[in-house]
Amino acid sequence: MPVRTLLEKLLAPFAVDRRVLALAFARMADGIGNSFLIVVIPLYVGSDIVGGATFGLGESMIIGIILSLFGFLNSTFQPLTGRLSDRYGRRKLFILIGLGGLAVTNLTYVFARSYVELVVIRGLQGVSVAFIIPASVALVNELATTDERGGNMGVYNTFRLIGFGAGPVAAGTVVNLGPYALAGTTITGYDAAFYVATVAAALSYLMVTVLITDPESTEANAGADLSIDVFDRSGSNLLDPIFTLGVASLFMATAIALFATIQPQINARLEQGATWFGLQFAAFVVAQILLQTPIGRACDHYGRRPFIVGGMMLLIPATLVQGFVTTSETMFVARLLQGIAGAMVFAPSLALAGDLAGKGESGSKLSVLTMAFGFGIALGPLSSGALVQYGFAVPFVFGTALATLGAILVYTQVEETLETTAPVPVVGGD
Structure with a gap:
């Protein structure tokens, strides 16, 4: 060939x-x-x-x-x-x-x-x-x-x-x-x-x-405004949809990042070594790599909101179960499910925010999501390090509460931006 x-x-x-x-x-x-x-x-x-x-x-x-x-x-x-x-x-x-x-x-x-x-x-x-x-x-x-x-x-x-x-x-x-x-x-x-x-x-x-x-x-x-809209100016919802997606991204990233800081406690509980922990940590990234593109293309056809809501819903059990698993294999599956949830949320959220951004506003609107995700990645390890002393499951229960609140916010405050179903893209066609 x-x-x-x-x-x-x-x-x-x-x-x-x-x-x-x-x-x-x-x-x-x-x-x-x-x-x-x-x-x-x-x-x-x-x-x-x-x-x-x-x-x-x-x-x-x-x-x-x-x-x-x-x-x-x-x-x-x-x-x-x-x-x-x-x-x-x-x-x-x-x-x-x-x-x-x-x-x-x-x-x-x-x-x-x-x-x-x-x-x-x-x-x-x-x-x-x-x-x-x-x-x-x-x-x-x-x-x-x-x-x-x-x-x-x-x-x-x-x-x-x-x-x-x-x-x-x-x-x-x-x-x-x-x-x-x-x-x-x-x-x-x-x-x-x-x-x-x-x-x-x-x-x-x-x-x-x-x-x-x-x-x-x-x-x-x-005339780009340096402020971030919190409330929905159209009046159809309480919160601005991009701000809502930013809050959901913050909660999602925090829940996902709880895992990294408490490696000693995880390894001791599951009686595993560094190799298993590395595989569990990588499971999230692998799922993201494999699914970001197909999910991104799918949300162009079926809409942004179903994937975002579905991903936030999946994040709830995927985070909670990590506090109660007793085997390395089930922790790996839980992290894989978190990766799937993250892939369902991230690309469709950016696409939805991009749909709402007017001309010359892409940088300011989409930075709300990337900023929120970055803060979540930073807050997650700090949260788990502080909470694990109260019990192994406590950080994951905290992350589950954030994921639940994020799912509720997205479901109630974010509406679909695709008015019609886009045609299925023909990859490699003329």
């Missing part, structure tokens, strides 16, 4: 605007580099290379601050950068600013030798990624029509998650195989990992520069 034919068959399920596919690959590249650091930074902090003032904090607390600071700053700045990209109508420029900042800060880790320096660098990375996410999602939204918006969001998220999932797998190996000899110079495993992250961000920057252009439909919106 000719190579071109083989590539066409492999990419057929992802038949979207070439700029969406290019952006998806670019986000996959920077996702690999960024997720590298999730594994490498804790190891680097615990090494003899880093020292300096700790201000009375323990090593584990410093690691927690460094990792969580990224998420909080990233989420905090997203509404601002999203609205600025609306005001100037320059999605590509904002993405390049963020990728450039990410590449530079990845490289500066090589020279960091104190805890304070690591905190500052990771904080700057959070701000850099805040430039990337809203502008990227807005660009995907503007490159799509209503009939294909869900599919575009699904493809974009699929490749982004592939990058995010692949990074941690390779990061530990790169560190452990060091030091490396290159052109007569010895490079430590840590420095090699930072170089890989830098190259990944630089590659992403190059791809966006060469392959991405702002769509002609993008318009500058100098």
Whole structure:
């Protein structure tokens, strides 16, 4: 089979605007580099290379601050950068600013030798990624029509998650195989990992520069409002539908992220090792990778709301059961179901918000969802770490309560945006 034919068959399920596919690959590249650091930074902090003032904090607390600071700053700045990209109508420029900042800060880790320096660098990375996410999602939204918006969001998220999932797998190996000899110079495993992250961000920057252009439909919106609508201005519901989806995304992300912090308690309860925990953690990501694109395309045909409501409903038992399972296999199934629930909610929610966004509003409207999801990912580990002392099931009961409230809000406050059923897309057709 000719190579071109083989590539066409492999990419057929992802038949979207070439700029969406290019952006998806670019986000996959920077996702690999960024997720590298999730594994490498804790190891680097615990090494003899880093020292300096700790201000009375323990090593584990410093690691927690460094990792969580990224998420909080990233989420905090997203509404601002999203609205600025609306005001100037320059999605590509904002993405390049963020990728450039990410590449530079990845490289500066090589020279960091104190805890304070690591905190500052990771904080700057959070701000850099805040430039990337809203502008990227807005660009995907503007490159799509209503009939294909869900599919575009699904493809974009699929490749982004592939990058995010692949990074941690390779990061530990790169560190452990060091030091490396290159052109007569010895490079430590840590420095090699930072170089890989830098190259990944630089590659992403190059791809966006060469392959991405702002769509002609993008318009500058100098009057873009920096506020977030909480109440529905139309009066048909109490809450604004995009705000409601943001709250639901916050609750969903919090419930999903409860798992990571309490690895020792989970392993002790299930009498399992790190391998099983890794499989259970990966189950969520695998489900997302496999289902984001088909669910995104399906919501273009059957509507956004059924998938969002169904996903939030599925999240309730999938979260609750994790507090009461007694075997590794059932925990794996529960995490897989959470991944399915997340896939049912995320791409259709972005598509629905994109349907509601007016011209020049994609960055500000969609940043509500990405900001909320980021805050949830940061709040989940903090919640489980604080609640597990009251009993193993308590964090998961808390997450179940959030999922239930989110499902109620979506069911009562969010209406369908597709007026008619779109035709089934013919992938690879003329």
